[in-house]
Amino acid sequence: MTKSDDDLQALLIGAVPNLRAFANSLCGDPTRADDLVQDTLVKAWSNLDGFEKGSNLKAWLFTILRNTYFSDLRKRRREVEDADGALAERMSVLPEQHVHMDLVDFKKAFGVLSDDQKEVLLLVGAEGFSYEEAAEITNAAVGTVKSRVNRARVALNKALGLEAGESINPNSEFAGVMRVAGRG
Amino acid sequence: MGTGSDPKRGDSATMQAPLPVELQGQIGQRLREAYIELINEPVPDRFVALLQQLKQREEESKEDSRDEK
Numbered sequence: 001m002t003k004s005d006d007d008l009q010a011l012l013i014g015a016v017p018n019l020r021a022f023a024n025s026l027c028g029d030p031t032r033a034d035d036l037v038q039d040t041l042v043k044a045w046s047n048l049d050g051f052e053k054g055s056n057l058k059a060w061l062f063t064i065l066r067n068t069y070f071s072d073l074r075k076r077r078r079e080v081e082d083a084d085g086a087l088a089e090r091m092s093v094l095p096e097q098h099v100h101m102d103l104v105d106f107k108k109a110f111g112v113l114s115d116d117q118k119e120v121l122l123l124v125g126a127e128g129f130s131y132e133e134a135a136e137i138t139n140a141a142v143g144t145v146k147s148r149v150n151r152a153r154v155a156l157n158k159a160l161g162l163e164a165g166e167s168i169n170p171n172s173e174f175a176g177v178m179r180v181a182g183r184g
Numbered sequence: 185m186g187t188g189s190d191p192k193r194g195d196s197a198t199m200q201a202p203l204p205v206e207l208q209g210q211i212g213q214r215l216r217e218a219y220i221e222l223i224n225e226p227v228p229d230r231f232v233a234l235l236q237q238l239k240q241r242e243e244e245s246k247e248d249s250r251d252e253k
Contacts, residue, residue, distance in 0.1 A: 009235050016231050021222035038234060045238045106214045125212050126219035153203050156211050 008048075012041060015061050018127065022062060025122050026069055028111065036072075040065040059129065063137045066119055073115070109159035117152035120145050 019040060023033035043064050044051075051060050113121065116138075123134040124145070131149075135142040202208070 009239060012235055013227070013232060016227050017223045017225070020225065020227070021219055024222050025219065034228065034230075037231065041231065041234060042238065045235075106218055110215075110218070121215065122219070125215045147200070150200055150202050153208055153211050154200055157203055157207055160211070160214075162207055162210055 011057055012044065012061075015058055016041075018058065019061060019065055022122055022127065023065060023069070025110070025126070026066070026115065026118055036065060036069055039068050043068065056133070059133050059137055062123065062127070062129075066137065070115070105160065109156050112159050113152050113155055117148050117155065120148040121152040121156075124149050 016037060019037045020033060023036040023040075024030060027033055027036065040061060044061055047064075051057065110118065119138060120134055120140075123129045123137060124131060129137065131142050131145050135145045138145065140148075203211070
């Protein structure tokens with residue numbers, strides 16, 4: 001694959017919706033998420049030689065994005081140590097996300113997960129990467145990925161207050177979510 | 185190295201009992217629902233423009249190097 005290849009441009013553009021969804025879910029800030037996606041595209045473009053032909057382009061892009069995210073995070077943390085409170089100030093002016101009311105609880109619950117848990121749950125549960133692919137993307141052992149996904153589910157379950165068998169009750173709150181899912 | 189980033193810490197060493205399959209399904213469904221909503225957002229023009237710009241710059245730099253020879 002070469003840079004003059006129009007297909008490549010189409011492939012990169014085609015990956016943008018997923019990259020944005022992943023970045024948004026990871027950092028929770030739409031503006032920052034788009035900056036992350038932009039950085040990812042620029043890095044991918046300038047490191048195209050590092051992409052193995054025939055391997056998974058999407059997985060490669062996700063790897064670049066999460067590496068960028070975590071190295072930015074480390075940088076930010078250092079800055080925060082220098083200027084204490086600056087991040088908290090920024091957090092308080094984040095734009096309100098317009099989300100479907102039924103999803104608010106879930107998004108709030110998702111926010112309690114650690115970044116490590118978020119990324120593997122998104123990769124495996126939302127993007128459909130295999131445990132092996134997720135392990136490669138996050139540079140972790142397969143067993144670690146499985147364990148993180150499991151922990152993430154347990155933590156989400158606790159935050160949402162779900163119980164096994166609850167969905168059998170038609171009057172439970174969850175039945176409403178099921179109906180919403182059916183609409184989409 | 186940094187604090188709190190030990191990949192082994194409390195992760196694979198102690199395996200927590202997995203959730204019942206039913207609950208896994210419920211959580212998975214909610215996750216995908218929220219995620220699909222994000223995927224369906226229209227892509228801002230800036231990304232198409234960015235890729236065109238990168239490609240253009242590439243072609244220009246190729247021409248420049250040819251001129252120098």
